[in-house]
Amino acid sequence: MAETLAYKPTQPRTETFSYLPPMTPERIAQQIAYCIAQGWNPAIEYTEPEKSFSSFWYLWKLPFFGTQSVDLVLSELEACRRANPGMHVRFIAYDNYAQSQGMAFVVFRA
Template sequence: MSDMQDYKSSLGNADSRKFETFSYLPSMDADQIRTQIEFIVSKGWNPSIEHTEPANASGSYWYMWKLPMFGETDVDAILAECEACHQAHPKNHVRLLGLDNYAQCAGASMVIYRGETV
């Protein structure tokens, strides 16, 4: 297993912290974020947007941006809400969730904007 990569992350270095699966990959561009939102919508999941300060990102509590977007299928409307949250809280991480009504859990969760770290 010598080709396994060790991700150097620590509580002392906020830039090194990993959050979800996608955080181990390079940041997504606008088209990749759109594709993820299309996937969430195609599954019938409800988009939800959350944000938090980078120092608190490893905790389980993130602030909810408005209510989940129950039944929303317009990708552009979801993108606009993500951008509005990012504009309102530019120093915070912003994550998008796809809430699965049937399983009553998050079917998808990804940080789409990283806030400033000190």
């Protein structure tokens, strides 16, 4: 099992995965593939680091309704990062059945 990081109150934590060591690109792709396999709709959001605890993040394009391509989502994450330097970028998967977010995690931190 991967070793968890010691909690330090001076380090802001943004999502559940932020308490774990940083994910590798392969692990991020696996998480996105899992969401797509569940039938969830991927989306990308971004915000300024000082507003990362806000409920309102900026939506990058529209959610990718019905996409089956992990590579498409990964390329859009990179495009969002390039277009918005100095901002946090997170991946979100919307669950149609539960009408809520199935998963959300920050992919790139500023």
